Amino acid sequence: QSSVTLYGRVNTTVEYEDVDGTSGSTTGLKSSGSFIGFKGTEDLGNGLTASFVLEREVDATTGASTGFERETHVALSGGFGTVKLGNYNSTAYTYTADWISLHNHDVGSSADKLFAYPVTNTSKIGYRTPSLGGLVLEVGYGFEDNHGNDSPYDLSATYQAGALDLGFGFAKWNDWEAYTLRALYTTGPFTLGGYVQYDDDSEISTRYGDRFSARLAGAYTVGNSEFHLNVGWADxxxxxxxxxxxxxxxxxxxxxxxxxxLYGFYTGLESDNGAVYGNNPGKDSSTIAVGIRHLF
Amino acid sequence: QSSVTLYGRVNTTVEYEDVDGTSGSTTGLKSSGSFIGFKGTEDLGNGLTASFVLEREVDATTGASTGFERETHVALSGGFGTVKLGNYNSTAYTYTADWISLHNHDVGSSADKLFAYPVTNTSKIGYRTPSLGGLVLEVGYGFEDNHGNDSPYDLSATYQAGALDLGFGFAKWNDWEAYTLRALYTTGPFTLGGYVQYDDDSEISTRYGDRFSARLAGAYTVGNSEFHLNVGWADxxxxxxxxxxxxxxxxxxxxxxxxxxLYGFYTGLESDNGAVYGNNPGKDSSTIAVGIRHLF
Amino acid sequence: QSSVTLYGRVNTTVEYEDVDGTSGSTTGLKSSGSFIGFKGTEDLGNGLTASFVLEREVDATTGASTGFERETHVALSGGFGTVKLGNYNSTAYTYTADWISLHNHDVGSSADKLFAYPVTNTSKIGYRTPSLGGLVLEVGYGFEDNHGNDSPYDLSATYQAGALDLGFGFAKWNDWEAYTLRALYTTGPFTLGGYVQYDDDSEISTRYGDRFSARLAGAYTVGNSEFHLNVGWADxxxxxxxxxxxxxxxxxxxxxxxxxxLYGFYTGLESDNGAVYGNNPGKDSSTIAVGIRHLF
Incomplete structure (x- = not known):
């Protein structure tokens, strides 16, 4: 008999968006990172575990969905750590930008638009250490024959010290590399997180050179309510x-x-004229959203 | 642990179709509204319930299937009624034409080809009242920015009075509107239903003007057997x-x-030369089918 | 409540492939016949059973997946045998080539590249007898209106006599036909199988005429280990x-x-210059693979 767990998220908002320098605004329904997933683990004895994940994005407003591109992997875990094969997020992202996206899982209109993500997710082999006194390392690697002519790879390091949770990420592909340092601190009802990123593609003539960016995120929880504020900046x-x-x-x-x-947010992107972020590069835009997120 | 229900329908027929004025007939396998679905509800306490539905059509003869375009929504229900966001059938159809399609869920070759369905299903927000002394109202609305330049909307009213079950539907999009009145009556082994529809697109120069149509459906049940007859007419x-x-x-x-x-049916469409219904507009066609429908 | 079983396979390898006469070799991740499936059976009483299968292929390295083209059917079983409608493998293949593919389910780089498979899987109706003293017959048939202008059909016969397991397959479509005889014998830790195939498309001017082929497969099991060797030959x-x-x-x-x-294999294809098999017809190629296969 199978022991598959079926899970997912339906996350739908009504959003009002205003983009400077365009005629008028738009109001409509949006799906933000809705998906359905299938996962399972098998205890192999001797401390070994096999596991798999299959996740597919679904547009909750139209039903549109392709394959399991959101995440697909098989893994073997034991005292030695975890070996993972397949398609999954860059570990340099998971433990930095994603980790401090406290208000809505870094999806939809308020997702981090400034974070540099040099690598691809597909056809990757990864290794994650067990906890080494609170320190955990993870690497991901793609063979160059699966990825044009260059191997993408990434690395993360995370360290837990009481209420302080630290993370570092490095990712590189085709001479584009990014270094990110992240911290998250919880005290009482407050959670405070932030990262600093150095993004360097100066060896690629068609790209833009190097740049620093940073983000700060804070949350305050009281009863069933959470109040969130986050600000990102890119030089x-x-x-x-x-x-x-x-x-x-x-x-x-x-x-x-x-x-x-139930949730609501106001999110804005203020771009200088030459900026390259979001759907309307170089323009200021802002969005007001109210929505419902249901996990299953 | 998840509480997702997996369900669906495999509905496959062998069909013989004859179309007047074409050379020969065809015999083959057909899939009629086969699908697989995932749904779940969560009791939130205080009389509140969250729920979701993800359904995807599957061609049971080839396996072809795209996304969850059949139905995708998230809903919140309580004493105030139900608020629903996503992609689902027009309520003006669900409680009229679909409601009296007694023999095969209004799918496949014998589906209602004459019913006017002005609206789209995607990117909709809806509200359904609780029962107001037997009366239930439901509205659906799509923001115009999601739907070209015009908001589709629909409305239904249903009323249960003992064995008599009444429904009304109104739908409008881009100046095309349709009004439908439906009744269903059950007495002993007999079920009798019918609707009258007024379809009006006379404000759209590229369409055909207004029209009345009607449908009558009867069923007789004895033991495991059901006998069905339905006739639709469009002026x-x-x-x-x-x-x-x-x-x-x-x-x-x-x-x-x-x-x-297990089931079989004979269905025919007799069209005047200028008619616009079915796969062979203006031609008479008839189909004999035998099949199996399995719900899971 | 539904009684659907969710199951599947994630099968991922790291493979090194070398093709003679091309520049260099390739190393990369590969998905080999990974899939997710949904199936169920319903006891109808009186010895009758309804059942269905929906299976979709998933590329475990990228998540790419289309519909349920891997297998989609609904079936009714009883003392009379089984009637099956939908999309599924040729029975002439299932009980011959597939049956002796002992080491990795006939998927991926080491799959049988020489077996002739004249028919299509889609839009088929099949009948399988109950066991007639150990003999089981199965036929599959596709209506010509579903398949261009010619009906594909296939047939299998299997017979179990103690440790000896025999199979025969015949398949024909558009004047291309193939006959296969297969045997499988198990004794202690040894399993030995083989088939001989006669493939004839000599009535089709654009094809190659007739040909014999054969394959032998042996397995030796000790504890958790299996050792496999198989050799196929086409004239x-x-x-x-x-x-x-x-x-x-x-x-x-x-x-x-x-x-x-966990598994590894070395597989080679040695082709004469005019041969038509594999991804590099007429060239010799070989692959070394190590991987993990997880059933769920």
Missing amino acids: DYENLSDSAAVQYTLAYNYNLSKRTK | DYENLSDSAAVQYTLAYNYNLSKRTK | DYENLSDSAAVQYTLAYNYNLSKRTK
Whole structure:
């Protein structure tokens, strides 16, 4: 008999978006990172575990969905750590930008638009250490024959010290590399997180050179309510003048249960004329959203 | 642990189809509204319930299937009624034409070809009242920015009075509107239903003007057997001469269980030369089918 | 409540492939016949059973997946045998080539490249007899209106006599036909199988004429280890000079459990210049693979 767990998320919002320098605004329904997944683990004895994950994105407003591109892997875990094969997020992202996206899982209109993500997710082999006194390392590697002519790879290091949770990520593909340092601290009802990223593609003539960016995220929880604020900033790219940007989100979540919340947010992206972020590069835009997120 | 229900329908027939004025007939396998679905509900306490549905059509003869376009929604229910966001059938259809399609869920070759369905299903927000002394109202609305430049909307009213079950539907999009009145009556082994529809697109110069149509459906149940007859009629469109049509179906279902039935039907569509219904507009066609429908 | 079983396979390898006469070799991740399936049976009483299967292939390295083209059917079984409608493998293949593919389910780089498979899987109706004293017959038939202008059909016969398991397959579509005789014998830790195939498309001017082929497969099991060797051979096609080929695989499986194994294999295809098999027809190629297969 199978021991597959079926799970997922339906996350739907009504959003009002205004983009400077375009005629009018738009109001409509949006799906934000909705998906359905299948996963399972098998105890192999001797401390060994086999596991798998298959996840597919679903547009909750239309039903549109292709394959299991969201995540697909098989893994073997034991005292030695975990070996994982397949398609999954960059570990350099998971333990940095994603880790401090406290208000809405880094999906939809308020997702981090400034984070540099040099690698691809597909056809990867990874290894994750067991906890080495609180330190955990993970590497991911793609064979170059699966990825054009260059191997993408990434690395993360995480360290837990009481209420302080630290993470580092490095990712590189085709001479584009990014280094990120992240911290998260919890005290009472407050959670505070942030990262600093150095993004360097200066060896690629068609790209923009190097750049620093940073993000701060704070949350305050009281009863079923969560109040969130986060601000991201990206400096000018070395070879791209007037390309800085600031992104900020103010959000409120009301948890009807652990699985279901109602929420609203205001998110804005202020871009200099030469910036390359979001759907309307170089333009300022802002969005007001109210929605429901249901985990199953 | 998840509480997702996996369900669906495999509905496959062998069909012989004859179309007047074409060379020969065809015999082959057909899939009629086969699908697989995932749904779940969560009790939030205080009389509140969250729920979701993800359903995807599957061609049971080839396996072809795209996304969850059949139905995708998330809903919140309580004493105030139900608020629903996503992609689902027009309520003006669900409680009229679909409600009296007694023999085979309004799918496949014997589906209602004459019913006017002005709206789209995607990116909709809906509200359904609780029962107001037997009366239930439901509205659906799509933001115009999601749907070209016009908001689709629909409305239904249903009322239960003992054995008599009444429904009304209104739907409108882009100046095309349709009004439908439906009744269903059960007495002993007999079920009798019918609807009358007024379809009006006369404000759209590229369409056909207004028209009346109607359908009658009867069922007689004895033991595991069901005998079905339904007849639909559409008048000429105001601006489309010789465009009337009659559709009729004679069907027999043998229920092997509540979930599985063997069935057969004869369905015909008699079209005037200018009619616009079915796969062979303006031609008469008829189909004989035998099949199996299995719910899971 | 539904009684659907969710099951599948994630089968991922790291493979090194070398093709003669091309520049260099390739190393990369591969998915070999990974899939997810949904199936169920319903006891209808009186010895009758309804059942269904929906299976979809998933590329375990990228998540890519289309519909349920791997297998989709609904069936009714009883004392009379089984009637099956939908999309599924040719019975002439299932009980011959597939039956002796002992080391890795006839998927991926070491799959049988020489077996002739004249028919399509879609839109088929089949009948399988009950056991007639150990003999079981199965036929599959596709209506010509579903399949161009010619009906594909296939047939299998299987017979179990103690440790000896015999199978025969015949398949025909568009004047291409193939006859296969298969045997499998188990004694202690040894399993030995083989088939001989006669493939004839000589009535089709654009094809190659007739040809004999054969395959032998042996397995030795000790504890959690399995050692496999199989060799296939195809003679020259009648009208295609220098078109013979030999395919061989040496494989080792280590079963971590009934569901999960680690494995490795070396597989080679030696093709004469005019041969038509594999991804590099007429060239010699070989692959070394190590991987994990997890059933769920």
